[in-house]
Amino acid sequence: MEFIGPAIILGTIFFGTVSIIKAFSEHFLRKKMIDNNALDEKTINALKLDNNPHTALKWGMVAFFGGIGLILLEFIPHAYDSPLPFGVEAVMISLGFLVYYFMVKKQSKLV
Structure with a gap:
């Protein structure tokens, strides 16, 4: 049971890093799609969070x-x-x- 603290910290750091990278990549993808005028109804539904x-x-x-x-x-x-x-x-x-x-x-x- 002594390993649970470092495991929780490592998991939190990993999850936080993945979440930040995912948020930035989704933002840049949406921005690029909007700049390229690739907006039809299907694309707009895909852009919803x-x-x-x-x-x-x-x-x-x-x-x-x-x-x-x-x-x-x-x-x-x-x-x-x-x-x-x-x-x-x-x-x-x-x-x-x-x-x-x-x-x-x-x-x-x-x-």
């Missing part, structure tokens, strides 16, 4: 259930080197994704 209106709901549900998993770990006794916390957290995050999926599926049936 997010076509899914439920993105905030998805990540809210995942964060909510992830938090519930961390709260549960306070009350479940486990050994220091046990894989139980990872399993509980993975199950709770997966449950968050499933709840999100069924909420969106139910809402799309209503519309």
Whole structure:
């Protein structure tokens, strides 16, 4: 368990670097497409940042259930080197994704 701190830091640096490079490359691609007048309806739809209106709901549900998993770990006794916390957290995050999926599926049936 002593390696988790450096692993989190390395993962954060990697994810941050990839996100910055992706944002710059998408910006320059969009700028180049606009400058070259390559704008038809299909291209305009491709330039939109997010076509899914439920993105905030998805990540809210995942964060909510992830938090519930961390709260549960306070009350479940486990050994220091046990894989139980990872399993509980993975199950709770997966449950968050499933709840999100069924909420969106139910809402799309209503519309």
